[in-house]
Amino acid sequence: MAMQQADIEALIKAAMPDAQxxxxxxxxxxxxYSATVVSEAFRGKSRVQQHQLVYAxxxxxxxxxxxxxxxxxSAP
Amino acid sequence: MxxxxxxxxxxxxxxxxxxxxxxxxxxxxxxGFSARVVQILxxxxxxxxxxxxxxxxxxxxxxxxxxxxxxxxxxYVKGEFVGGCDIIMEMFQAGELQELMKEKGVPVSA
Numbered sequence: 269m270a271m272q273q274a275d276i277e278a279l280i281k282a283a284m285p286d287a288q289x290x291x292x293x294x295x296x297x298x299x300x301y302s303a304t305v306v307s308e309a310f311r312g313k314s315r316v317q318q319h320q321l322v323y324a325x326x327x328x329x330x331x332x333x334x335x336x337x338x339x340x341x342s343a344p
Numbered sequence: 345m346x347x348x349x350x351x352x353x354x355x356x357x358x359x360x361x362x363x364x365x366x367x368x369x370x371x372x373x374x375x376g377f378s379a380r381v382v383q384i385l386x387x388x389x390x391x392x393x394x395x396x397x398x399x400x401x402x403x404x405x406x407x408x409x410x411x412x413x414x415x416x417x418x419x420y421v422k423g424e425f426v427g428g429c430d431i432i433m434e435m436f437q438a439g440e441l442q443e444l445m446k447e448k449g450v451p452v453s454a
Contacts (some may be wrong), residue, residue, distance in 0.1 A: 307355075318357045323414050331414035337379065340431045 270298020271334050276326070283325030284309045288344075293306075294336065302338035311343035349406030355421040361450050362392035365407045366417040370394040377429035378417040384436045385419075389453035390445055422448045 273291045280303075287307040294300040303304050303322070310318040318341040323330045330337060351438050355390035363386070363404050368374030370382050370392070398415050408414055411425040419426045421444060426432065435441040445452050 294368070315434065316427055319428075319431065320412060328414075331408065340430070340434075342345065 269299075271329060272298070273301065276293065276301060276303065276334070276337070277330075279327065280322060280325045284321070299335040301332065301334070301336070302340070304340040306342055306344050308343060310341050315341065334344060347406075350410055352359075353403065353407060353410050356393070356395065357423045360393040361422055362390055362418055362445075363395060363420045363447070364392050365395045365397055365403070367396070369396050372391050374398060374447050375416070377415075380429055381417045381419060381432050382434055384441065388436065388442055388445065390450060393454075420426070420452060421445065 273293070276291055277289045280287055284305070284307040287305050287309070290304045290313050292302050299329075305322055309321055313321070319328050322337075322339055322341060324332065364370075364378075364381060364385065366373060366375070366378035366381065368378055371380050373379035382394070395403065397407065404416065407416070409420055411418055413425065413428060415428055417429055419428075419432055426441075426444065427435070432441060435444070444450060
């Protein structure tokens with residue numbers, strides 16, 4: 269069961285309303301994406317903590333429905 | 345009540361300076377992301393211990409809970425979680441991975 273780009277974006281924005289999200293498919297199979305996320309929520313956090321915020325917003329789908337999400341995160 | 349899987353993990357990451365939890369082995373990685381981290385560690389010239397999570401279901405799930413990180417590979421340096429594939433790539437390209445190894449006193453041959 270794969271995920272649609274819009275679903276991923278919606279989940280991230282639900283957790284981080286100010287986030288600017290850009291998603292591209294790495295492979296056209298619905299579970300390999302890369303995403304760039306810019307949000308104030310990341311300010312002062314380490315890369316690991318920033319990525320953990322994004323994974324948390326995906327509510328458990330990361331590693332299951334969504335096999336790969338290469339992340340680039342930063343504060344504005 | 346301590347978690348036996350977490351204890352196994354802690355034993356591993358404290359017994360070896362650099363540990364990579366990966367799919368497959370350093371010689372035969374079985375996942376593109378794991379293979380990429382193996383290549384980076386070789387480019388930086390860091391000896392490391394590869395743990396093949398495909399051979400140990402308990403560790404495969406336990407390591408995700410341990411680091412609160414949902415995917416494999418996972419790199420540990422001196423007992424600390426450093427990141428998954430994209431963080432290691434970003435650090436390598438910025439020269440931060442080499443810096444970290446020096447800081448932690450991990451011998452680097454490259």
